[in-house]
Amino acid sequence: xxxxxxxQTEISVVEKEDVTLDCVYETRDTTxxxxxxxxxxxxxxxxxIRRNSFDEQNEISxxxxxxxxxxxxxxxxxxxxxxxVDSAVYFCALIPRGGFKTIFGAGTRLFVKA
Amino acid sequence: xxxxxxHPSWVICKSGxxxxxxxxxxxxxxxxxxxxxxxxxxSLMLMATSNEGSxxxxxxxxxxxxxxxxxxxxTLSTLTVTSAHPEDSSFYICSARARTSGSYEQYxxxxxxxxxx
Numbered sequence: 001x002x003x004x005x006x007x008q009t010e011i012s013v014v015e016k017e018d019v020t021l022d023c024v025y026e027t028r029d030t031t032x033x034x035x036x037x038x039x040x041x042x043x044x045x046x047x048x049i050r051r052n053s054f055d056e057q058n059e060i061s062x063x064x065x066x067x068x069x070x071x072x073x074x075x076x077x078x079x080x081x082x083x084x085v086d087s088a089v090y091f092c093a094l095i096p097r098g099g100f101k102t103i104f105g106a107g108t109r110l111f112v113k114a
Numbered sequence: 115x116x117x118x119x120x121h122p123s124w125v126i127c128k129s130g131x132x133x134x135x136x137x138x139x140x141x142x143x144x145x146x147x148x149x150x151x152x153x154x155x156x157s158l159m160l161m162a163t164s165n166e167g168s169x170x171x172x173x174x175x176x177x178x179x180x181x182x183x184x185x186x187x188x189t190l191s192t193l194t195v196t197s198a199h200p201e202d203s204s205f206y207i208c209s210a211r212a213r214t215s216g217s218y219e220q221y222x223x224x225x226x227x228x229x230x231x
Contacts, residue, residue, distance in 0.1 A: 033219070043152075043205055044224040091157065095219075100146070102209075102220060104157045 002027050004094050006105035013082055014113050021077045021108045023092030029053075031097035034075045036066065039107070040088040048090075051075065082112045116142045118210050120223035127198055127230055135193045135226045137208030144210035147191040148220060149183060152205040164191055198230045 003026040013019045025034065036048040049059060051068050059066045063080045079086055092105040117140040127133050137147060146165050150158040164170040164185035172178050180202075182194040191210075195202050205227050209220040 035219075037222075042224075043207075043227070045207065045222040047219075047222075050219060100163055101160055102148075106157045109155070 002096055002103050004092050004103050004105035006092055006108050008108045010109045012111040015084060016081050018080050019082050021090050023075045023105060025073050025094045027094060027096050029096040033095045035093040036077050037091045038088045084112050084114050087112045116212060116221040118221045118223040120208055120226050122226060124227040129199055129230055130197055132194055132196045133198055135206055137191045137223050139189045139210040142212045143188040146211040147185055148209045149193050150207040152207060200230045203228055203230045
């Protein structure tokens with residue numbers, strides 16, 4: 001089965017706190033791609049990162065960082081020093097190799113309070 | 115970067131009428147386009163996949179006659195909601211995959227909010 005699980009439905013933090021959004025995926029394929037998207041209230045999906053299954057290096061981009069661990073099938077996303085503008089729904093997604101479809105997680109709604 | 119546009123961004127129509135939503139890839143050729151539907155506080159649900167010049171492939175449970183998809187060119191796909199009813203009110207998002215996209219990455223449009231009264 002191909003599946004993406006985002007167990008956290010909603011997270012609420014206070015500005016400047018660090019927050020980690022969890023993502024666990026399932027696939028039988030050895031080659032696949034993982035993504036994170038941000039969906040602000042406007043609705044437009046914003047691409048954050050793509051990672052292929054052969055690249056387990058963690059990545060940092062400004063206040064954003066991603067921890068990819070194949071051993072636990074997880075691809076977690078951490079926002080450091082969160083800001084109000086980070087408030088949005090975040091989706092983790094999987095595309096298996098040769099797969100046509102993007103498999104989305106249910107999303108995690110993040111509220112950052114001032 | 116690759117840009118996908120959707121038109122209109124929002125539309126209100128009366129029950130029983132049809133609505134057409136356009137999805138365009140502005141700076142690349144899209145061999146495959148996808149149509150998603152998103153209800154409030156839910157994830158994206160894939161409705162159908164269309165390849166240029168061929169019939170769309172619909173997901174299970176999606177009515178083909180209700181949601182007509184046409185992928186007439188490498189830069190344009192349209193979704194027509196026929197005889198719309200209030201339950202068709204939703205946020206519709208298209209995405210496009212570039213002809214040369216080895217990583218299968220999709221580029222998403224900004225979405226169209228449909229309200230049927």
